Amino acid sequence: MAKTFYITTPIYYPSGKLHIGNTYTTVLCDTLKRYKELRGYDTYYLTGMDEHGKKIETVANDRGIAPIDHVTEMAEETKALWDRLNIRYDDFIRTTEKRHKTVVQKIFERLLDQGDIYLGTYKGYYCMPCESFYTETQLNENHTCPDCGRETAQLEEESYFFKLGKYQKRLLQFIEQNPDFITPETRKNEVVSFIQQGLNDLSVSRTTFDWGIKVVSNPKHVVYVWIDALSNYISALGYSTDQNQKYDKYWNGDEVVHVVGKDILRFHAIYWPIMLMALDIPVNFKLHAHGFYMMKDGKMSKSKGQVVYPDIILKRYGLDELRYFLLRELPYGSDGVFTPETFVERINFDLANDFGNLLNRTVSMINKYFEGTINNLDLTPTAFDDDLNKTITEAVHENKKHMNNLKVAQAVQDIWKLISRTNKYIDETMPWVLAKDEEKRNELQNVLYHLSESLRHIGILLKPILIEAVPSLFNQLNVRKENTTWDSLEFGIVKMYSVIKKPIPLFPRLDVDEEVEAIRELLLGKDEEKENLKKIPEISIEDFVKIDFRIGKVIASEKHPDADKLLVSKIDLGNNDIRQIVSGIANDYTPESIIGKHVVVVTNLKPVKLRGILSEGMILAGSNKKTLEVLFAEKLNAGDAVK
Ligand code: MSP
Numbered sequence: 001m002a003k004t005f006y007i008t009t010p011i012y013y014p015s016g017k018l019h020i021g022n023t024y025t026t027v028l029c030d031t032l033k034r035y036k037e038l039r040g041y042d043t044y045y046l047t048g049m050d051e052h053g054k055k056i057e058t059v060a061n062d063r064g065i066a067p068i069d070h071v072t073e074m075a076e077e078t079k080a081l082w083d084r085l086n087i088r089y090d091d092f093i094r095t096t097e098k099r100h101k102t103v104v105q106k107i108f109e110r111l112l113d114q115g116d117i118y119l120g121t122y123k124g125y126y127c128m129p130c131e132s133f134y135t136e137t138q139l140n141e142n143h144t145c146p147d148c149g150r151e152t153a154q155l156e157e158e159s160y161f162f163k164l165g166k167y168q169k170r171l172l173q174f175i176e177q178n179p180d181f182i183t184p185e186t187r188k189n190e191v192v193s194f195i196q197q198g199l200n201d202l203s204v205s206r207t208t209f210d211w212g213i214k215v216v217s218n219p220k221h222v223v224y225v226w227i228d229a230l231s232n233y234i235s236a237l238g239y240s241t242d243q244n245q246k247y248d249k250y251w252n253g254d255e256v257v258h259v260v261g262k263d264i265l266r267f268h269a270i271y272w273p274i275m276l277m278a279l280d281i282p283v284n285f286k287l288h289a290h291g292f293y294m295m296k297d298g299k300m301s302k303s304k305g306q307v308v309y310p311d312i313i314l315k316r317y318g319l320d321e322l323r324y325f326l327l328r329e330l331p332y333g334s335d336g337v338f339t340p341e342t343f344v345e346r347i348n349f350d351l352a353n354d355f356g357n358l359l360n361r362t363v364s365m366i367n368k369y370f371e372g373t374i375n376n377l378d379l380t381p382t383a384f385d386d387d388l389n390k391t392i393t394e395a396v397h398e399n400k401k402h403m404n405n406l407k408v409a410q411a412v413q414d415i416w417k418l419i420s421r422t423n424k425y426i427d428e429t430m431p432w433v434l435a436k437d438e439e440k441r442n443e444l445q446n447v448l449y450h451l452s453e454s455l456r457h458i459g460i461l462l463k464p465i466l467i468e469a470v471p472s473l474f475n476q477l478n479v480r481k482e483n484t485t486w487d488s489l490e491f492g493i494v495k496m497y498s499v500i501k502k503p504i505p506l507f508p509r510l511d512v513d514e515e516v517e518a519i520r521e522l523l524l525g526k527d528e529e530k531e532n533l534k535k536i537p538e539i540s541i542e543d544f545v546k547i548d549f550r551i552g553k554v555i556a557s558e559k560h561p562d563a564d565k566l567l568v569s570k571i572d573l574g575n576n577d578i579r580q581i582v583s584g585i586a587n588d589y590t591p592e593s594i595i596g597k598h599v600v601v602v603t604n605l606k607p608v609k610l611r612g613i614l615s616e617g618m619i620l621a622g623s624n625k626k627t628l629e630v631l632f633a634e635k636l637n638a639g640d641a642v643k
Helices: 020-038 054-063 067-084 098-114 164-177 185-196 225-230 242-251 262-278 310-316 319-329 340-370 383-404 408-429 438-462 469-477 512-522 528-535
Strands: 004-008 042-049 091-094 117-127 132-134 153-162 255-261 285-290 293-295 336-338 373-375 496-498 549-559 567-572 578-583 598-602 608-610 613-615 621-623 628-630
Touching: 004 020, 004 242, 020 042, 020 255, 020 285, 020 293, 020 310, 020 319, 020 408, 042 067, 054 067, 067 091, 067 310, 091 098, 098 117, 098 225, 098 262, 164 185, 164 262, 185 262, 225 262, 255 262, 262 285, 310 319, 310 512, 319 336, 319 340, 319 408, 336 340, 340 373, 340 408, 340 438, 340 469, 340 512, 373 438, 383 408, 383 438, 408 438, 438 469, 438 496, 549 578, 578 613
Parallel strands: 004 042, 004 255, 042 091, 255 285, 293 336
Antiparallel strands: 117 132, 117 153, 373 496, 549 567, 549 598, 567 578, 608 613, 621 628
């Protein structure tokens, strides 16, 4: 019977649109599932949504809709996104589903009955405007709210607590005895030192809001959202219901992997195994905590306009381009950075040049020199053949090792080593030179056969990564399905290649400047002005008051004799102060249209000559890509101060 492989993503909060950071986790799990399938495993891939909690309730309230409507909409959107990305999940769990709630309620009651959970009081400080609790150590020095700085009230609230400390020793022992329980190693070390500091009892219920799973025996409490969420990994398998069929098969099967981001490591490495221990469920999973996708300037953040959404990449470039970048650029154990430049370079260098071109050249040469068909002539291998074959064997071996250890970025690089080696083989053997010599027909055929076999191996290894390009590669080389399996990773088993007439390019080359610009605008929603604004340093109020803004009345205006964009105006600033100001507003205003208007002027700018005409100040205007608007002041008079 096939071995089983159960893989999970975290369940996502339906608080906003998912970006490439969250998408990474989902694509990574999809890749691992496909890899295990290729290796003959019986796989099960779970993802879903974490729909309860105060934050979600607030988001729904802000939208003026019921929480259930909000989360349903978000779940549909997320599922549709995964479908567009061709994610092969087997189940999509939502924590608002009955099948999940029932299990959470059972778990809670059981832990309560056993005495692992007890009722106590939670002492904290409450900030009304933020609707949040804080411990004393979290507050500012004067006991004000660390978030908004306002007064807090001391409050005691009834809460259930989970005795984590009871399992502390057992968990440490477990981690020690299972050295690959948490990967990478650095994450494991973080967890161990956290546990060693001592685990406090964890507050596992709330009474201050409703949007959650009710505690059956005391319904004014809702279950803490992490106890609720973590249970999804077994509730979705029908644990304690559904005759445990999937649960027995996959949870108690061969391999279980939870993939999470480093920010939610502790919940998965401490609370979850302790919950399982308390429930007498075997801690059968391996936990992998990956790093973050960052932007050049730091974290991905919607408020800073620094966020990349997968759909835009998908539409403009394609699914494999997105998958390849995500999987390749996040190194094992650290963070990755998304920049428009690296994205375009990866497509151009790795996908279009190295990989796409290799296939293209191979198919073209087989057509040109052998009318589309070549055979394995089994000649005595040359030194180049030997070296290429050695690289193929190594690539398969290394790729397998890295994929088994969840080191996907490295596994991708193993394949590219083989791609580079194969390209080098073309340079070494120079088929175009062999083609000129009638006596070297066999040698030439042997070279093209090696290229095809290498490409077939590359295709098999790439199956979990590039899900659209690989089928095309096999089609173009006309490889039969049985020769695309993991077991067929063996040089020489295909006897003949009969390729398509005209190669179809796998990845079009991108224009670097154009695409970098497009990504900046499309993906990051950033334009030049915003970029520039960001670079302006912060100033103090003392700096600000040095600028003298005043209302000025435009008493005359005409076009600049030497510049179409400029107007030269006379501005009355009161107290007999009349200035000449040159401003770049002629595309949007005629001289007549501003005469008589009151505008905002910076009066103490150092005078400058603009295209030969002196300008003694600046008229303020706002602009974006489409329009420019001078700031007019209707009711104020010439000379009035602006602050
Ligand atoms: N709901 C919890 C998980 C509960 S699991 C029982 C949650 N959800 S989340 O939507 O905020 O995050 C989901 C996943 O996305 C996490 O693994 C998180 O680490 C990951 N990422 C969020 N931003 C990320 C990047 N910028 N880069 C990579 N992964 C990122 O946490």
